[in-house]
Amino acid sequence: MTYTTPYLELYPERIKANAKSIIDLCHRHGIQVAAVTKVTAAHDVVAHALEDAGADMIADSRITNLRSLGESGIALPRLLLRLPAPSEAQMVVRNSEISLNSGLHTLKLLSEAALAEKIRHGVIIMVDVGDLREGIWPDQAVDLVKAAARLEGLEVLGMGCNLACYGGVIPSEANMQKLIDTRNQCRKATGLPLDILSGGNSANLPLLACGQMPAEINHLRIGEAIILGRNVLDRSPWPGTRQDTFRLFAEIIEVGRKPSVPIGERGQDAFGGTTDFEDRGIRKRAICTIGRQDVVVDGIEPEDKGITVLGGSSDHLILDVEDAATDVKVGDELSFFPGYGALLAMSTSPYVAKVVVRDK
Template identity: 40%
Template sequence: MLKLPRIVWDQDKLLHNAAYLDELCRKSEYPINWVPVTKVVSGDTEIIRTLINTGCRFLADSRIENLKSIKEISDSCQTMLLRLPGIHEAEDVVKYADISLVSEIETIKKLQDKACLLGVNHKIIVMIELGDLREGILAENLIKVGQFILKQSNIEWLGIGTNLTCYGGVIPSEEIMLELAAIKQQVERELNHSLEIISGGNSSILPLLMEQKIPKGINQIRLGESLFFGRESAYGKNIPGMYNDVFTLQAEVIEVKEKNSIPRGTLGMNAFGVKPVFIDRGIHKRAIVALGEQDVPVSDLTPLNRSIEIIGSSSDHLILDVTGTNTRVGDVLSFKVNYKSLLYAMTSKYVNKKQTSTEQLVGNNALTY
């Protein structure tokens, strides 16, 4: 039975993108490891299993539930919690995250308590604020924080890191990376503590990597958007040689009618409290698809059939202008997704997920050469 709507993903294209990133990091002037970030696929077991089967022994995610899924598939796969741990989830963090990113002494205290209780060591990367204004301590406070960390019996201080672009849109630069590398040297000089990992950022750092401008000392990057969408996130450009259509959203047409393009009667607010604005297209051919805002942000979808246009939506109906096409009831239409719409669709219990192969997908020639 065909279960719709659904996200279909192409294993061959995903494997190609992973291999491309492997090669890109291998060609770096200085050794760099990359960690696949799986949060956009919401812990999908088949995708996680595929990545692990390629040889990935380290996966990162923002949700404890997804890290637990990874551990259930492979207990030997190392996990990293990307979002700062909450005080009340500290025990689960220690159980399911081999490494967590931290910025608060109170959180470190709680992780120490739970790690001691469970009889394990927990590894941490201290996040440094370098301009983007999301998570991270100020660099001038690191030595004091570091002194506290080194007194903890069950906390292993593995490294430092930073995050850019996600909130403030700050683009990683060679100067910022040099600043991070200098902070590592300061820690090792003043605290006599060697830092194994210097985590330089996410897919927005790829332009620097491709230009061989990541300085010595930065030895880890965390990549999700580039892996799943074949693009860097600093300027939003596709990376030549990578696939940008690993994922496709499919949904069924449940009505096709010729109707007016302007509602009749006095207009008020729609289902989302917004007074809509309509374009007068006259009488035209309209289709309704069984998909809506409860499943995915509709404005982030692009029909693969370029003759079809999205003209509106409600909670569970997507309305299309299909004039000039032979769209019929029962047809399955395909849509290109971006990072945001994939995130929503993979999180929704109403959207099915299915692995497929390249030849089964519409629009399978999207290598961005």
């Protein structure tokens, strides 16, 4: 079948194999895995691959994605990753079994919504151990857990933290111990078991693999390491995984030899930026049918190592093809491997077709 470019190929068997490798590693250490679907916009084929690989939960940041996961037949508990908005309390309890939380106001609204639905909603209280994104400060955690425990519509399942997403703080024995100590203080103060200790995300895997993860950590929320097979601390390949789980294809619409530095007085580009150009003389260049509206242009790697991404505008991807392995021409399709940001953008773009490819 022929597809209009740009299109994104996804390989569910490869994703499933990645997931099984990482989930098995976690399970051997007594850690449950909430497999994260958000970078694929909760594509149902990806979600079922994660379920088949043995994930314990399915997690996403968008309520609409969690709803679609339920509608696609996913039987696993659904975890809402982003802190719930107060205005979405009813939707949260209807479309997720568990959510991450850090504030009493929202917890009260979730409790009210759960009671109205005649259910109990599970919550994990988030603690900020240094990355400075979501989470209550450790010295305020006891009071919040006490208050949450009194809300009839909620079950306080445990505590969690997030690292390496905003501040780039690397998971360590020290910050994991801070989470453990905070949980233990809350346990003592409330009598709640607080069984779940959700220590973070894909960034925690190196700590686990080198044997330094404290045994009390029993839950991780893993996305990129499974989906793209990457160690998220340095983007190196994660052992036992594949990195060819997704491929972007874009069609060439112009080829020509041009200078490598723009000619004339320069101001800002269409996105308000300025670029320093290296003068490499006259070079063969190509333009493809995708741009910054649909993809992070510096987050894609040409499959042909002789091709270089120069940049892009809203709808044009500009390439240096002087050293391409083949004599590229207008109408050819070029393939690229996406990084996390690029995949995230393409997954949510209606202009990029999604094509499921089954390995034979």
